[in-house]
Amino acid sequence: MNISTIVRQGVLIVRLDGELDMHVADEFRRKVDDAIDSSGVKYLLLNLKGVAFIDSSGLGVILGRYKKVTSLGGKVLVTGIRPPVARLFEFSGVQKIIKMCASETEALANL
Amino acid sequence: MATRNRVKMIFPSNSENVGLARITAAAFAAQVDLTLNDIEEIKVAVSEAISNSVIHGYGEQMGDIEFEMVLTEDCLEFIVIDYGRGIADIDLARQPSYSSDPERMGLGFVFMESFMDKLLVESEIGKGTTVKMTKNYSIDQTH
Numbered sequence: 001m002n003i004s005t006i007v008r009q010g011v012l013i014v015r016l017d018g019e020l021d022m023h024v025a026d027e028f029r030r031k032v033d034d035a036i037d038s039s040g041v042k043y044l045l046l047n048l049k050g051v052a053f054i055d056s057s058g059l060g061v062i063l064g065r066y067k068k069v070t071s072l073g074g075k076v077l078v079t080g081i082r083p084p085v086a087r088l089f090e091f092s093g094v095q096k097i098i099k100m101c102a103s104e105t106e107a108l109a110n111l
Numbered sequence: 112m113a114t115r116n117r118v119k120m121i122f123p124s125n126s127e128n129v130g131l132a133r134i135t136a137a138a139f140a141a142q143v144d145l146t147l148n149d150i151e152e153i154k155v156a157v158s159e160a161i162s163n164s165v166i167h168g169y170g171e172q173m174g175d176i177e178f179e180m181v182l183t184e185d186c187l188e189f190i191v192i193d194y195g196r197g198i199a200d201i202d203l204a205r206q207p208s209y210s211s212d213p214e215r216m217g218l219g220f221v222f223m224e225s226f227m228d229k230l231l232v233e234s235e236i237g238k239g240t241t242v243k244m245t246k247n248y249s250i251d252q253t254h
Contacts, residue, residue: 022162023126053133053151055158056218063216084151091225092218 002050003028005035009108011043012036017050020058029061033068042074045107049080059092066098075099077107112183116142119179124169124193126162132178133157139180140187143248152226153189153246159219160191160242168195168240186228187246194239201232 001018012035018024036044044065051058066076079101081089089095101107118139122128136157137150145153157178164176177192198204205220224230229245 019130021126021129021158022166023129053154053158055155055162056216056222057158057162059218060215087151088155088222091222092216 001027003031005031007035007039007041009111010041011045011108011111012039012041013045013047013104015047015050019053020048020051020061021053021055022057025057025061028058029064032065036065036069036072042069042072043111044069044074044076045101045104046076046078047080047104048078048082048085051085052082054085054088056092059088059094062098063094075111077101077110079104079107112185114181114183116182117180119177121175121177123173124165124176124195125173126165128176129158129161129165132161132176135178136180136189139182140246142182143187145246145248149246149248153187156223156226156244157189157191159222160189160244163219163242164191164193164195164240167198168193170196185247185249187248189227189244189246191242191244192239197236197238198232198234198240199236201234205232 001016001020001024004015006013014032020028046062069076077099081100101110120135133154137154140150140153161176161178174193174195179190181188205224207221208217223244227244228247231243232240234240
């Protein structure tokens with residue numbers, strides 16, 4: 001999995017490419033937590049355009065980051081979600097707590 | 112029910128093999144004319160079953176996972192066997208939100224149950240766990 005992070009307008013944008021399962025969950029958690037801790041931002045935008053597959057390990061690690069940033073008074077937004085991933089977001093209830101945006105631009109305007 | 116095809120894989124409980132197993136399961140399932148949605152559901156269910164064996168069955172220690180796929184006249188079966196720690200209370204483990212780790216959602220068995228037509232779990236402490244998942248298909252969908 002390819003994970004890139006960039007801070008823009010006080011928002012940590014994380015772009016993911018690959019399959020989000022238990023094999024990459026630890027790396028994802030480490031990279032995102034390091035970027036949050038070093039940049040001091042509390043808003044997280046996940047761009048999942050490159051994610052074709054997710055399972056409960058992937059959802060769990062996203063939920064874990066949601067808990068982390070909300071405890072800092074921040075927010076998590078998601079953009080670029082593909083249909084199979086969107087179904088699991090809906091099915092697991094994660095969709096109720098994490099806002100979906102049509103694009104990175106729209107998400108940044110939302111914060 | 113007569114077996115039309117059967118593949119058995121044995122691999123160590125490395126997390127890399129979770130992806131390998133679900134891709135193989137998708138390819139195996141493509142022998143019958145399922146919808147893309149059905150294939151996605153099989154991938155998620157297989158991913159959950161193998162992940163459980165890696166994380167909970169063996170944990171830090173490595174062990175072998177047996178993954179068997181069977182095609183019969185009316186269904187696909189996916190059987191995951193580990194010889195790890197076993198599950199103390201299967202009914203409890205199958206409840207939503209049951210998890211021993213706050214970073215996990217406890218949805219593994221819920222996904223397996225929801226995305227497959229049948230889920231059988233057998234486990235013995237210290238001996239291991241067998242998960243058998245069945246996805247039905249209608250015969251006129253065969254290639």
